[in-house]
Amino acid sequence: MSLPSSAFRQFDLFMQHRMVLDVAAPIVFLLLWATGFAVVKIGLQHIEPLTFLALRYGCVVVILLPIQLGFRLPVPHHGRDWLNVCVIGVCIQVIYFGGTYLALRAGLSAGALALMVSLQPILVAIIAPIWIKERVSSKQWCGLSLGFAGAAIVILSKSAIESTPWQGITLSCIALSGMTLGVLYEKKTSASMHPISATLIQTSVGLLLIAPLALLLESGHIEWRSEMLCSLAYLVIGNSLIAIGLLLHLVRHRPASRVSALFFLVPPCAAIAAGVLLGESMPGLAWLGIGLATAGVWLTVNLR
Known part of the structure; x- marks a missing residue:
């Protein structure tokens, strides 16, 4: 009887850890991801964008490669699996972050x-219903619409007090397409690769594509200030190592539409972080948008 009792205790402990991860993962991901926008802007005061991104990816590879080799973590065995993980890397690491x-x-x-x-x-x-055959219920559509309305209120209230360059809008649309395709492709391929292996491969793809562009298009000048180093450290550890790993976990274990709904909470959290770190103002009307976005995410995640 001792063996089954021990097995049950281990199973209960595993489930408790899994429940904690399921609750904490979206919150930690959201906070790290949203704060990253302001942190990147701080770093860009001292370094050019593609150079900054290549430096970030280089640091991630230096950290993860010894772990990958030391623990002999699994890597794809088939060419199609390699292609899938590399495509996701291009979508997220190159198109999204580059944009x-x-x-x-x-x-x-x-x-x-x-x-x-x-x-x-x-x-x-x-x-999602067309590509990965994932149904989105009418109740979830209500949540998505509410979340979009909240996010729109945040940006419209901010646009009244700041200029919005068309170049930036175009680049943000390119970034949006990259993240959308990356999430859907990850869900469609149902990759079960170890998150460290996946992050290492995808970041390496980003480094191989971004570094030549940085050398070709930018001067390579870097101001090694404490603000830039702190920004780099946050982006390497907080975004590339923790947030990306959590995103992969969420996409693999939850419907894509419910995971994506978290992004409606990014603008309010990013606006708060930008106000604290950069002094970017947030009008009073934006708080209404925060409330609507929060309600929209709750409806999307909890209703089917």
């Missing part, structure tokens, strides 16, 4: 950029 860095450098505010890329849940909800 966001360039948009911020073009003058788009952190809050405005966060809103543009938060349109992703609408695109996912439209494409």
Whole structure:
């Protein structure tokens, strides 16, 4: 009887950890992801965008490669699996992050950029039934619509007090397409690869594509200030290692439309972070948008 009792205790402990992860993962991901917009803008005051992104990816590879080799973590065995993980890497690491860095450098505010890329849940909800055969209920559509309305109120209230460069809008749309395709492709391929292996491969793809562009298009000048180093450290550890890992976990274990709904909360959180870190103002009307976005996410995640 001792063996079954021990097995049950281990199972209960596993389930408790799993429940904690399921609750904490969306919250931690949201906070890290949303704050990243302001942190990137701080770093871009001292370094060019593609150079900054290549430096970030290089640091991630240096950290993860010894872990990958030391623990002999599994890697894809088939060419199709390699192709799938590399395509996701191009979508997220190159198109999404490249677009966001360039948009911020073009003058788009952190809050405005966060809103543009938060349109992703609408695109996912439209494409998911066609591409990955994932049904979005009418109740979830109500939540998505409410979340979009809240996010729109945040950006419209901010646009009344700040200019919005068209170059930044265009680049943010490119970034939006990258994240949308990345989430859907990850869900469609149902990759079960170890998250460290997946992050290492995808970041390496980003480094191989971004670094030559940085060398070709930018001067490579870097101001090694404490603000830039702190920004780099946050983006490497908080975004590339923790947030991306949590995003992959959420996409693999939850419907794509429900995971994407979290992005409606990014603009409010990013606006708050930008106000604290950058002094970007947030009008009173934006708080109404925060409330609507929060309600929209709750409806999308909890209703079927």
